[in-house]
Amino acid sequence: MGVLSREFYERDPEAVAKDLLGKRLVRRLGDEVLEGVIVETEAYYGPEDPASRAHRGLKPHNRLMFGEPGRLFIYNVHNNWMLNIVAHAPGDVGAVLIRALEPKKGIETMKRNRPVNEITKLTSGPGRLTKALMIDKSLNGVPVTSERSEVYVLDDGSDFEIGRSHRIGVKADLERELRFFIKGNPFVSR
DNA sequence: AGGAAGATCTACT
DNA sequence: GTAGATCTTCCTA
Numbered sequence: 001m002g003v004l005s006r007e008f009y010e011r012d013p014e015a016v017a018k019d020l021l022g023k024r025l026v027r028r029l030g031d032e033v034l035e036g037v038i039v040e041t042e043a044y045y046g047p048e049d050p051a052s053r054a055h056r057g058l059k060p061h062n063r064l065m066f067g068e069p070g071r072l073f074i075y076n077v078h079n080n081w082m083l084n085i086v087a088h089a090p091g092d093v094g095a096v097l098i099r100a101l102e103p104k105k106g107i108e109t110m111k112r113n114r115p116v117n118e119i120t121k122l123t124s125g126p127g128r129l130t131k132a133l134m135i136d137k138s139l140n141g142v143p144v145t146s147e148r149s150e151v152y153v154l155d156d157g158s159d160f161e162i163g164r165s166h167r168i169g170v171k172a173d174l175e176r177e178l179r180f181f182i183k184g185n186p187f188v189s190r
Numbered sequence: 191a192g193g194a195a196g197a198t199c200t201a202c203t
Numbered sequence: 204g205t206a207g208a209t210c211t212t213c214c215t216a
Contacts, residue, residue, distance in 0.1 A: 042197070051197065061212070076211045078198045097197060127198050137211090169197050 004153045006145050009069035009087040013043035013094035016087035018162060018180050024154040025101060027133040034110060034133050036101030036123055037156070040181040040188045042167045044084070046093025051170035054093050064141055065095050072151060074140040080127025081136050085144055085153075099168070099179070100124045102187040103132070125189045160185070 004023065009016055020038050027034040044052040046065070053062045053075060064073040064086055073084040073095050088094035101123040103110055110132040116122050123129040130136065135151065144152045161183040166173050168189070181188045 044197075053197080059213085075197090077196050079209045079211075080198050082197060084197090099197085125198070167197070171196080 001155055003145060003147050004070075004155055006068070006070040009085060009145075010090060011087065012089060012092075013045060013087045013096055014176075014178060016085075017041040017043040017096045017178070020085075020096060020098070020153070021162060021180055021182055022156055022158055022160060024104065024156050025098065025133075026152050026154060027106075027135065028150050028152075029106075029109075029134065032106055032109060034103075034106035036103045036105075036129070036133075038098055038100075038153075039102050039185045040098075040100035040124075040179070042097040042099060042180070043087075043178040044095050044097060045174075046088075049174060050172035051167060051174070052094075066093050068143075070143055070145045072139050072142045072144060074130075074135065074137050076137070077127070081130040082126050083130050083135055097126060098129065099126045100181070100187050100189045101129050101133075102185060120186050124187045 020041050023038050025036055025038055046054045047057055054065045058066055069086050071086045073086050075082055083098045084095040087096045103123050110122055114132045123132050163181045163183040164177045165179045166177050167179045
Protein backbone atom coordinates (compact mmCIF):
# COMPACT_ATOMS: atom_id res chain seq x y z
CA MET A 1 0.00 0.00 0.00
CA GLY A 2 0.98 3.65 -0.20
CA VAL A 3 1.11 6.34 -2.84
CA LEU A 4 2.61 5.35 -6.17
CA SER A 5 5.85 7.23 -6.67
CA ARG A 6 7.27 8.93 -9.73
CA GLU A 7 9.26 5.85 -10.71
CA PHE A 8 6.00 4.00 -11.28
CA TYR A 9 5.12 6.45 -14.05
CA GLU A 10 8.62 6.67 -15.47
CA ARG A 11 8.09 3.67 -17.76
CA ASP A 12 6.54 2.83 -21.10
CA PRO A 13 2.91 4.11 -21.21
CA GLU A 14 1.60 0.65 -22.04
CA ALA A 15 3.21 -0.85 -18.93
CA VAL A 16 1.87 1.97 -16.76
CA ALA A 17 -1.62 1.67 -18.27
CA LYS A 18 -1.73 -2.04 -17.45
CA ASP A 19 -0.32 -1.63 -13.97
CA LEU A 20 -2.73 1.17 -13.06
CA LEU A 21 -5.61 -1.32 -13.29
CA GLY A 22 -6.75 -2.28 -9.80
CA LYS A 23 -5.09 0.77 -8.19
CA ARG A 24 -7.13 3.31 -6.23
CA LEU A 25 -7.59 6.83 -7.55
CA VAL A 26 -8.14 9.31 -4.73
CA ARG A 27 -9.70 12.76 -5.13
CA ARG A 28 -9.27 14.87 -2.00
CA LEU A 29 -11.82 17.65 -1.46
CA GLY A 30 -10.86 19.30 1.79
CA ASP A 31 -12.08 16.88 4.46
CA GLU A 32 -13.87 14.62 2.07
CA VAL A 33 -12.36 11.81 0.03
CA LEU A 34 -13.73 10.45 -3.22
CA GLU A 35 -12.14 7.20 -4.22
CA GLY A 36 -12.44 4.52 -6.87
CA VAL A 37 -10.61 1.55 -8.33
CA ILE A 38 -9.19 2.13 -11.80
CA VAL A 39 -10.80 -0.45 -14.10
CA GLU A 40 -10.07 0.88 -17.60
CA THR A 41 -7.12 2.77 -19.11
CA GLU A 42 -5.55 3.67 -22.45
CA ALA A 43 -1.91 4.38 -23.36
CA TYR A 44 -0.94 7.30 -25.58
CA TYR A 45 2.47 8.01 -27.07
CA GLY A 46 4.27 10.96 -28.66
CA PRO A 47 4.47 12.30 -32.24
CA GLU A 48 4.54 8.76 -33.66
CA ASP A 49 1.02 8.12 -32.31
CA PRO A 50 -1.67 9.58 -34.62
CA ALA A 51 -4.30 9.54 -31.86
CA SER A 52 -2.12 11.36 -29.33
CA ARG A 53 -2.44 14.99 -28.35
CA ALA A 54 1.31 15.09 -28.92
CA HIS A 55 0.99 13.92 -32.53
CA ARG A 56 1.84 17.31 -34.00
CA GLY A 57 4.85 17.83 -31.78
CA LEU A 58 5.45 19.98 -28.75
CA LYS A 59 2.82 22.69 -28.34
CA PRO A 60 1.79 24.86 -25.41
CA HIS A 61 -1.30 22.75 -24.68
CA ASN A 62 0.47 19.36 -24.76
CA ARG A 63 3.78 20.29 -23.13
CA LEU A 64 2.92 18.28 -20.02
CA MET A 65 3.09 15.06 -22.06
CA PHE A 66 6.73 15.89 -22.77
CA GLY A 67 7.46 16.68 -19.13
CA GLU A 68 7.82 15.03 -15.77
CA PRO A 69 5.95 11.71 -15.35
CA GLY A 70 3.43 11.46 -12.53
CA ARG A 71 1.56 14.70 -13.18
CA LEU A 72 -2.03 15.19 -14.28
CA PHE A 73 -2.62 16.10 -17.92
CA ILE A 74 -6.16 17.34 -18.47
CA TYR A 75 -7.87 18.57 -21.62
CA ASN A 76 -11.34 18.97 -23.04
CA VAL A 77 -13.16 16.89 -25.62
CA HIS A 78 -16.79 17.62 -26.52
CA ASN A 79 -17.35 19.47 -23.31
CA ASN A 80 -15.86 16.67 -21.20
CA TRP A 81 -12.61 16.81 -19.23
CA MET A 82 -10.20 13.93 -19.86
CA LEU A 83 -8.04 12.77 -16.95
CA ASN A 84 -4.57 11.58 -17.91
CA ILE A 85 -1.41 10.88 -15.96
CA VAL A 86 1.86 11.69 -17.69
CA ALA A 87 3.79 8.43 -18.13
CA HIS A 88 6.88 7.67 -20.20
CA ALA A 89 10.49 6.56 -19.98
CA PRO A 90 13.00 9.37 -19.35
CA GLY A 91 13.24 11.60 -22.42
CA ASP A 92 10.16 10.09 -24.04
CA VAL A 93 6.60 11.36 -24.48
CA GLY A 94 3.33 9.82 -23.32
CA ALA A 95 0.38 9.63 -20.96
CA VAL A 96 -2.26 7.23 -19.69
CA LEU A 97 -5.96 8.08 -19.97
CA ILE A 98 -8.14 6.95 -17.06
CA ARG A 99 -11.36 5.78 -18.71
CA ALA A 100 -13.37 4.23 -15.89
CA LEU A 101 -13.51 3.73 -12.13
CA GLU A 102 -15.34 1.48 -9.74
CA PRO A 103 -16.54 3.94 -7.05
CA LYS A 104 -15.57 3.06 -3.46
CA LYS A 105 -15.74 6.15 -1.24
CA GLY A 106 -17.78 9.33 -1.37
CA ILE A 107 -20.39 7.80 -3.63
CA GLU A 108 -23.13 10.14 -2.36
CA THR A 109 -21.06 13.17 -3.31
CA MET A 110 -20.30 11.68 -6.70
CA LYS A 111 -24.01 11.19 -7.29
CA ARG A 112 -24.65 14.78 -6.35
CA ASN A 113 -22.10 15.89 -8.94
CA ARG A 114 -23.54 13.58 -11.53
CA PRO A 115 -27.04 12.24 -10.87
CA VAL A 116 -27.64 8.76 -12.31
CA ASN A 117 -30.15 5.98 -11.89
CA GLU A 118 -27.69 3.14 -12.14
CA ILE A 119 -24.49 3.13 -10.10
CA THR A 120 -22.64 1.52 -12.99
CA LYS A 121 -23.15 4.69 -15.01
CA LEU A 122 -21.59 6.95 -12.38
CA THR A 123 -17.92 6.76 -13.38
CA SER A 124 -17.85 4.41 -16.38
CA GLY A 125 -16.39 6.73 -19.00
CA PRO A 126 -13.64 9.35 -19.14
CA GLY A 127 -16.03 12.32 -19.17
CA ARG A 128 -18.29 10.76 -16.56
CA LEU A 129 -15.64 10.15 -13.97
CA THR A 130 -14.16 13.64 -14.15
CA LYS A 131 -17.60 15.11 -13.56
CA ALA A 132 -18.31 12.78 -10.63
CA LEU A 133 -14.94 13.55 -9.04
CA MET A 134 -15.05 17.30 -9.76
CA ILE A 135 -11.93 17.24 -11.88
CA ASP A 136 -11.35 19.96 -14.45
CA LYS A 137 -8.51 21.88 -16.03
CA SER A 138 -7.70 23.69 -12.80
CA LEU A 139 -5.89 20.47 -11.76
CA ASN A 140 -3.76 20.36 -14.92
CA GLY A 141 -0.11 19.69 -14.03
CA VAL A 142 -0.74 18.67 -10.42
CA PRO A 143 1.58 15.85 -9.27
CA VAL A 144 -0.22 12.63 -8.25
CA THR A 145 2.77 11.34 -6.30
CA SER A 146 1.99 12.90 -2.91
CA GLU A 147 -0.82 12.37 -0.43
CA ARG A 148 -0.91 16.13 -0.04
CA SER A 149 -2.10 16.44 -3.64
CA GLU A 150 -5.76 16.85 -4.52
CA VAL A 151 -5.46 13.74 -6.68
CA TYR A 152 -3.18 10.76 -6.13
CA VAL A 153 -3.06 7.00 -6.68
CA LEU A 154 -2.75 4.34 -4.00
CA ASP A 155 -1.16 0.99 -4.58
CA ASP A 156 -3.48 -1.97 -4.18
CA GLY A 157 -3.32 -5.60 -5.12
CA SER A 158 -6.01 -8.01 -6.13
CA ASP A 159 -6.34 -10.72 -8.70
CA PHE A 160 -8.08 -10.10 -11.97
CA GLU A 161 -7.72 -10.82 -15.65
CA ILE A 162 -6.70 -8.00 -17.95
CA GLY A 163 -8.63 -7.53 -21.17
CA ARG A 164 -7.25 -5.66 -24.14
CA SER A 165 -8.68 -3.89 -27.19
CA HIS A 166 -8.16 -1.00 -29.58
CA ARG A 167 -8.57 2.47 -28.11
CA ILE A 168 -12.07 3.91 -28.15
CA GLY A 169 -13.21 6.93 -30.10
CA VAL A 170 -9.91 7.71 -31.80
CA LYS A 171 -9.90 8.67 -35.46
CA ALA A 172 -6.64 6.97 -36.40
CA ASP A 173 -5.40 4.23 -34.14
CA LEU A 174 -2.10 2.40 -34.04
CA GLU A 175 -1.99 -1.24 -34.99
CA ARG A 176 -1.18 -2.16 -31.41
CA GLU A 177 -4.09 -2.54 -28.98
CA LEU A 178 -3.60 0.05 -26.25
CA ARG A 179 -6.80 -0.07 -24.21
CA PHE A 180 -6.76 -2.17 -21.04
CA PHE A 181 -9.54 -3.11 -18.66
CA ILE A 182 -10.42 -5.49 -15.85
CA LYS A 183 -12.28 -8.37 -17.42
CA GLY A 184 -15.85 -8.76 -16.25
CA ASN A 185 -15.90 -5.57 -14.18
CA PRO A 186 -19.33 -3.92 -14.54
CA PHE A 187 -17.87 -0.40 -14.35
CA VAL A 188 -15.87 -0.71 -17.57
CA SER A 189 -17.28 1.78 -20.12
CA ARG A 190 -18.17 -0.96 -22.63
C1' DA B 191 -12.59 36.81 -35.46
C1' DG B 192 -14.42 32.68 -37.17
C1' DG B 193 -14.48 27.94 -38.35
C1' DA B 194 -13.72 23.25 -37.43
C1' DA B 195 -12.36 19.20 -34.88
C1' DG B 196 -12.54 16.35 -30.97
C1' DA B 197 -9.28 10.26 -26.55
C1' DT B 198 -17.72 12.13 -25.27
C1' DC B 199 -22.43 11.67 -23.59
C1' DT B 200 -27.35 11.34 -23.81
C1' DA B 201 -31.60 10.42 -25.72
C1' DC B 202 -34.20 8.45 -28.96
C1' DT B 203 -35.62 5.01 -32.60
C1' DG C 204 -27.29 2.22 -33.79
C1' DT C 205 -27.39 7.04 -34.81
C1' DA C 206 -27.99 12.09 -34.21
C1' DG C 207 -27.46 16.16 -31.88
C1' DA C 208 -25.68 18.80 -27.94
C1' DT C 209 -22.11 21.43 -26.31
C1' DC C 210 -17.59 24.09 -25.45
C1' DT C 211 -12.65 24.30 -25.32
C1' DT C 212 -8.79 24.67 -28.06
C1' DC C 213 -6.44 25.18 -32.22
C1' DC C 214 -5.64 26.97 -36.79
C1' DT C 215 -5.97 30.34 -40.33
C1' DA C 216 -6.53 34.91 -41.72
